[in-house]
Amino acid sequence: MSFFKPFALERFFAKHEFSAKYLLCSSDCESIPVRELLAMEEGSTDRLLELRxxxxxxxxxxxxxxxxxxxxxxxxxxxxxxxxxxxxxxxxxxxxxxxxxxxxxxxxxxxxxxxxxxxxxxxxxxxxxxxxxxxxxxxxxxxxxxxxxxxxxxxxxxxxxxxxxxxxxxxxxxxxxxxxxxxxxxxxxxxxxxxxxxxxxxxxxxxxxxxxxxxxxxxxxxxxxxxxxxxxxxxxxxxxxxxxxxxxxxxxxxxxxxxxxxxxxxxxxxxxxxxNLEAIAARNRGIVARNLALLEGFFERRSGFARWTPPVAGSVAFPHLSDGSDSETLAERLVAETGVLLLPGKYYDYDSSYFRIGFGRKNMPEALSRLEEWLGQ
Ligand SMILES: Cc1ncc(COP(=O)(O)O)c(C=O)c1O
Missing domain, CATH: 3.40.640.10 (Type I PLP-dependent aspartate aminotransferase-like (Major domain))
Structure with a gap:
C-alpha cells in the first residue's frame, strides 16, 4: 500500500492538461518566455550561459x-x-x-x-x-x-x-x-x-x-x-x-x-x-481583472447553468451547477466535445455540483466563448 492516497486533482490534470485545448480551470497565471525574463536585467543572459x-x-x-x-x-x-x-x-x-x-x-x-x-x-x-x-x-x-x-x-x-x-x-x-x-x-x-x-x-x-x-x-x-x-x-x-x-x-x-x-x-x-515580482504580478492581475469582468457577465447571463460567489483574490473560483447535477459528467462531455477543461469539485472531496474555473490565462476569453457556444441559447 502506498504511503499517500493518489492526488486526485493531479491525476485529473495528468489525463487532460496536455491534450485539452482550453484550460478553463488552471490555477497558474499566464507564463513568460525565458527570453522576456532575461531581458528584465542587463547581463543575465551571459550569467545564465556561464552558469556551472x-x-x-x-x-x-x-x-x-x-x-x-x-x-x-x-x-x-x-x-x-x-x-x-x-x-x-x-x-x-x-x-x-x-x-x-x-x-x-x-x-x-x-x-x-x-x-x-x-x-x-x-x-x-x-x-x-x-x-x-x-x-x-x-x-x-x-x-x-x-x-x-x-x-x-x-x-x-x-x-x-x-x-x-x-x-x-x-x-x-x-x-x-x-x-x-x-x-x-x-x-x-x-x-x-x-x-x-x-x-x-x-x-x-x-x-x-x-x-x-x-x-x-x-x-x-x-x-x-x-x-x-x-x-x-x-x-x-x-x-x-x-x-x-x-x-x-x-x-x-x-x-x-x-x-x-x-x-x-x-x-x-x-x-x-x-x-521584478511586483511588475510580473501586476501584469497577471491585469489579465485576471479583464477575465473576471467577462466571467461576471457570463454568470449573469447563464444563471440557469451555473452560479458563483465571486472570488476576492487569486486566479480560481468555485461555482456550482444550478441544477445540482454532477460536474464531472459535464466536464468529461465538455472537454471531449469542445476541448474546454473544467475541474470537478469532487477532486476537492466536495459536493460534485461544484467545479473550479480558472482565469489567469490570456486565452480565457476564447475558452469561455467556446463554453458559451456549447451551452447554446
Ligand atoms: C494552494 C496550493 N498550494 C500549493 C500548490 C503547489 O504549487 P506548485 O505546483 O507550484 O508546487 C498549489 C498548486 O496548485 C496550490 O494551489
Whole structure:
C-alpha cells in the first residue's frame, strides 16, 4: 500500500492538461518566455550561459534568499528556505514538524496535499469548513469563521493550523480583522500557523492584501511559489519564510532526503523574477481583472447553468451547477466535445455540483466563448 492516497486533482490534470485545448480551470497565471525574463536585467543572459551546473545550497542561493527576504518586512535571508515548488515545501514542513497523533486543523476544502500529508503521517485532522454566506450587505462570500478556531484547536495540543489564503478553489480571503483574529487564536492555542500564500498578490482590491504570516506571527510559516502569481510553474521555485529558525533547521534535515537543493538555472532565473515580482504580478492581475469582468457577465447571463460567489483574490473560483447535477459528467462531455477543461469539485472531496474555473490565462476569453457556444441559447 502506498504511503499517500493518489492526488486526485493531479491525476485529473495528468489525463487532460496536455491534450485539452482550453484550460478553463488552471490555477497558474499566464507564463513568460525565458527570453522576456532575461531581458528584465542587463547581463543575465551571459550569467545564465556561464552558469556551472553543480549542486546549489540546500536552503537556496544566498542571493536568491536575499531577494526573497526583501519582500517581507523584518525578515532576514536566514528566514527563507527555497524549495523545488510549493509542493516540496509542504511535504518537507509537515515531515519536519508533525508526528503521529498530532492534532492539525486544516481549512476545507483544500489543495489535497495540505490535508493528505498530515493524514498520512498519522495526525488527527480537524477540518475547518468554508461556508458560502450572504456576507455584508447581502454580498455573497466564502467565509472561514475565525471564531470556530478555538473550538477546533482547543487550548494546547494542536501542533499546526493550516490556512490557504487566498484560497484555492474558492478565491476567498479573510479580512484583515479576521486574519488578526486567526493569528490571535493560533497564539492562544500555542500552535504554529502555516499559511499557504501562493495566490497572494492576486487580490482584486490591492488594499485587501494581507500581511504575510511570517510578518504577523512569531510562530508563523509562510509558503510562496513563483508558479501562480508569476506564471513560472516550470521553474519549480517556491519557498518557506519564517522567523522560527528551529523549524527551518528541521526542514533542512528532511530536504537532504529528497531534492537536496533546487535546480541551478531555475534559481538564477527565479532571482530575476523575484526582483521584478511586483511588475510580473501586476501584469497577471491585469489579465485576471479583464477575465473576471467577462466571467461576471457570463454568470449573469447563464444563471440557469451555473452560479458563483465571486472570488476576492487569486486566479480560481468555485461555482456550482444550478441544477445540482454532477460536474464531472459535464466536464468529461465538455472537454471531449469542445476541448474546454473544467475541474470537478469532487477532486476537492466536495459536493460534485461544484467545479473550479480558472482565469489567469490570456486565452480565457476564447475558452469561455467556446463554453458559451456549447451551452447554446
Ligand atoms: C494552494 C496550493 N498550494 C500549493 C500548490 C503547489 O504549487 P506548485 O505546483 O507550484 O508546487 C498549489 C498548486 O496548485 C496550490 O494551489
Amino acid at each position: 551546473l553543480g549542486y546549489t545550497e540546500t536552503r537556496g542561493a544566498p542571493s536568491l534568499r536575499t531577494a526573497i527576504a526583501a519582500h517581507y518586512a523584518g525578515l532576514s535571508p536566514e528566514g527563507v528556505f527555497v524549495h523545488s515548488g510549493a509542493e516540496e515545501a509542504i511535504l518537507n514542513l509537515c515531515m519536519a514538524l508533525l508526528e503521529k497523533g498530532d492534532r492539525v486543523v486544516v481549512n476545507a476544502p483544500c489543495y489535497q496535499s495540505l490535508s493528505e500529508i498530515p493524514r498520512s503521517l498519522g495526525c488527527e485532522l480537524v477540518p475547518w469548513h468554508f461556508r458560502e454566506t450572504a456576507g455584508q450587505g447581502g454580498k455573497p462570500r466564502w467565509f472561514l469563521d475565525p471564531d470556530e478556531l478555538p473550538g477546533l484547536a482547543g487550548s494546547g495540543g494542536t501542533k499546526l493550523i493550516i490556512l490557504n489564503a487566498p484560497h484555492n478553489p474558492t478565491g476567498a480571503l479573510p479580512t484583515r480583522d479576521e486574519f488578526e483574529a486567526i493569528v490571535a487564536h493560533a497564539r492562544r492555542a500555542g500552535a504554529v500557523l502555516f499559511v499557504d500564500e501562493v495566490y497572494r498578490r492576486l487580490e482584486r482590491d490591492q488594499e485587501a492584501r494581507l500581511p504575510s504570516v511570517c510578518e504577523a506571527y512569531e510562530n508563523g510559516v509562510a509558503l510562496d511559489v513563483l508558479s501562480k502569481h508569476s506564471g513560472l510553474a516550470g521553474l519549480r521555485i517556491g519557498w518557506l519564510a519564517s522567523k522560527r529558525a528551529d523549524i527551518l533547521d528541521a526542514v533542512a534535515v528532511i530536504k537532504d532526503y529528497n531534492s537536496i537543493c533546487a535546480s541551478a538555472p531555475s534559481e538564477l532565473i527565479a532571482e530575476i523574477a523575484v526582483r
